[in-house]
Amino acid sequence: MLKCIAAMFVSLSFVMPAKAQQAYKQALPYRNYYHTRGGLNHFLSAVTQKHVATVAFLGGSITFNPGWRDKVCSYLKDRYPKTKFRFIQAGIPSLGSLPHAFRLKRDVLDSGRVDLLFLEAAVNDRVNGTDSLTQVRDLEGIVRHAKRNNPLMDIILMSFADPDKSNDYGKGKTPAEVANHELVAKYYNLPSINLAKEVYDKIQNKEFSWLNDFKDIHPAQFGQELYFANIKSLLQSCAEQPVKKFAVTPLPKPLNKSNFEHGNYYSITNADYDKNWAIDDNWTPKDSLDTRPGFVNVPTLVTEKAGAELTLPFNGTAIGMGVVSGGDAGVVSYSIDGGAFKETDLYTQWSGWLHLPWYVLFDGNLAKGRHVLKLKIAGHHNPNSKGNACRIVYFLRNE
Numbered sequence: 155m156l157k158c159i160a161a162m163f164v165s166l167s168f169v170m171p172a173k174a175q176q177a178y179k180q181a182l183p184y185r186n187y188y189h190t191r192g193g194l195n196h197f198l199s200a201v202t203q204k205h206v207a208t209v210a211f212l213g214g215s216i217t218f219n220p221g222w223r224d225k226v227c228s229y230l231k232d233r234y235p236k237t238k239f240r241f242i243q244a245g246i247p248s249l250g251s252l253p254h255a256f257r258l259k260r261d262v263l264d265s266g267r268v269d270l271l272f273l274e275a276a277v278n279d280r281v282n283g284t285d286s287l288t289q290v291r292d293l294e295g296i297v298r299h300a301k302r303n304n305p306l307m308d309i310i311l312m313s314f315a316d317p318d319k320s321n322d323y324g325k326g327k328t329p330a331e332v333a334n335h336e337l338v339a340k341y342y343n344l345p346s347i348n349l350a351k352e353v354y355d356k357i358q359n360k361e362f363s364w365l366n367d368f369k370d371i372h373p374a375q376f377g378q379e380l381y382f383a384n385i386k387s388l389l390q391s392c393a394e395q396p397v398k399k400f401a402v403t404p405l406p407k408p409l410n411k412s413n414f415e416h417g418n419y420y421s422i423t424n425a426d427y428d429k430n431w432a433i434d435d436n437w438t439p440k441d442s443l444d445t446r447p448g449f450v451n452v453p454t455l456v457t458e459k460a461g462a463e464l465t466l467p468f469n470g471t472a473i474g475m476g477v478v479s480g481g482d483a484g485v486v487s488y489s490i491d492g493g494a495f496k497e498t499d500l501y502t503q504w505s506g507w508l509h510l511p512w513y514v515l516f517d518g519n520l521a522k523g524r525h526v527l528k529l530k531i532a533g534h535h536n537p538n539s540k541g542n543a544c545r546i547v548y549f550l551r552n553e
């Protein structure tokens with residue numbers, strides 16, 4: 155039995171810790187944790203017949219960091235040596251499904267036709283506190299937006315692991331983020347991988363431990379190998395299915411009619427603002443806090459003064475903003491179409507050490523048509539903040 159188990163892991167370029175090999179009875183197979191559903195028919199046709207393919211990776215830091223993504227790229231180039239690949243690295247640390255829904259066009263679709271999209275958001279959706287309904291609107295919006303851009307695009311949804319998800323599974327609950335990824339994947343007949351459940355189950359099966367092997371939500375090399383091995387198994391399983399003739403299937407009715415399939419960035423130049431605001435064409439921090447790619451050395455609408463006001467006319471059903479939230483982030487008060495003002499605190503639990511990309515959704519349930527957002531900086535701020543700053547990189551709009 156041990157020879158069979160060892161052979162299985164070698165075939166998937168994955169080696170289990172020696173201590174774990176002695177402790178478990180039988181390794182849980184990768185196929186337990188993914189669904190091929192409609193498969194990857196278009197992508198496989200592109201690599202086996204056209205020999206040209208574009209693969210995009212949309213996610214947070216687990217996608218941005220070196221590891222599983224690089225291994226997938228290498229595997230694809232080795233598996234299909236006649237194919238000319240183009241890879242789009244669209245991972246940005248700290249970002250989850252809400253940012254992905256509004257940055258998809260700029261960061262992925264505007265780069266040209268995409269044949270295969272890897273999408274992950276489950277870890278940051280939990281960490282960032284994105285509510286369940288918004289997650290569904292985001293994920294469905296991404297799928298519909300991508301499919302409208304290229305009806306033949308194949309998409310793989312992935313749920314990565316973190317301690318909160320393991321705690322949920324330990325209580326007999328499916329994490330909301332995983333459930334929402336699976337809900338959208340199943341409805342649109344897309345492949346999906348539940349790596350969160352795999353990590354939990356394999357730890358319970360004593361194949362490895364979080365502390366000594368996996369180590370962090372940004373996996374150590376061991377965890378990166380595990381993620382890659384499962385993704386590779388899914389790709390191999392799909393490749394075993396016969397490539398069918400192209401067939402464009404119309405999109406079904408949406409799960410949620412208020413999804414963000416028309417989400418996009420809306421330029422800060424569309425705002426009318428008072429003298430307390432200014433556009434910094436190449437914003438960089440004046441302190442020593444870290445930054446994130448795409449949110450430094452970019453045009454930013456900035457104020458550091460309480461009472462600063464702006465007005466933003468727009469057409470659409472949702473409005474929000476993507477800001478840089480640092481150690482001096484303030485509180486904004488906002489109103490839509492003359493309604494009562496509401497407040498949101500831009501200071502986050504990470505703002506003390508990082509100029510964090512932070513996405514705020516003011517309203518996602520507006521009627522179609524023209525609206526006006528009014529925003530002003532409150533005179534108070536979070537007790538941990540050093541000021542009243544608001545630094546807007548993008549407005550978010552669902553047209």
